[in-house]
Amino acid sequence: EDQVTQSPEALRLQEGESSSLNCSYTVSGLRGLFWYRQDPGKGPEFLFTLYSAGEEKEKERLKATLTKKESFLHITAPKPEDSATYLCAVRSFGNEKLTFGTGTRLTIIP
C-alpha cells in the first residue's frame, strides 16, 4: 500500500526566510510524485510532477527535488502570498489513484 508522510505539519517563516518541506513516501513502483498548493476554501493547484530520482523542477521561488525515498519542496525568500497548505501525492504503476499526504500548512509573516 502506498504511503505518504509530510513534515512539518505547520511552518511559520518570516518573509525572506528560506526553508524546505519534506515528503517521505513508500510505493511499489513510482509512476509520479506530485506537489500541489491549496488555499483555504479552494481546490488544490498543481505545481510540479517528478518522475525519477535526481529530477528537479523549479517555478518562481519554489524548487522540488526527488530521491528514491523522499521529495523536498524548497522555498527561497518566500513572500506572504506563498502562505498556503502544500500537499504531496504519489501515484504508483498500475494504480489510477493518488495517495496524498496530510499537507504542510505554511505561513509567511510579513
Add this chain to the structure above:
Amino acid sequence: GAVVSQHPSWVICKSGTSVKIECRSLDFQATTMFWYRQFPKQSLMLMATSNEGSKATYEQGVEKDKFLINHASLTLSTLTVTSAHPEDSSFYICSARGDRELGQPQHFGDGTRLSIL
C-alpha cells in the same frame, strides 16, 4: 491550460433534497475524473474514480446509491448527492486527468461547499 471548472461553488439546501455538482474540463479531454471529499483541516479523501463511458469505481465505505456519479462525456462528470442529510455536509472537490498512462497530474476544480440544513 488544464482548467477544471466546478459548479456550484456553494449550495445550501434542506435535508432530504438531492444536489447535483458538475465538474468540467474546459481545455482538455478528461479520460478519468475523480471525486473527493475534504473535512476541515484534513487532506483529501477519494470517494470514486470514473472513466468516460464506464461505471464509476467507488472507494470502500462510500455508498453508491447515495453518491451517484455520471461521466457521460470527455469533458463533464456529475456527482449527485441523493436525499442529502446534515452528515453529508462537506467540501466536495473534483479532479480530471487527460491521460491514463503517461503519469499526467490530476487538475482540480475549486470545490463545492455543501451545507444541509
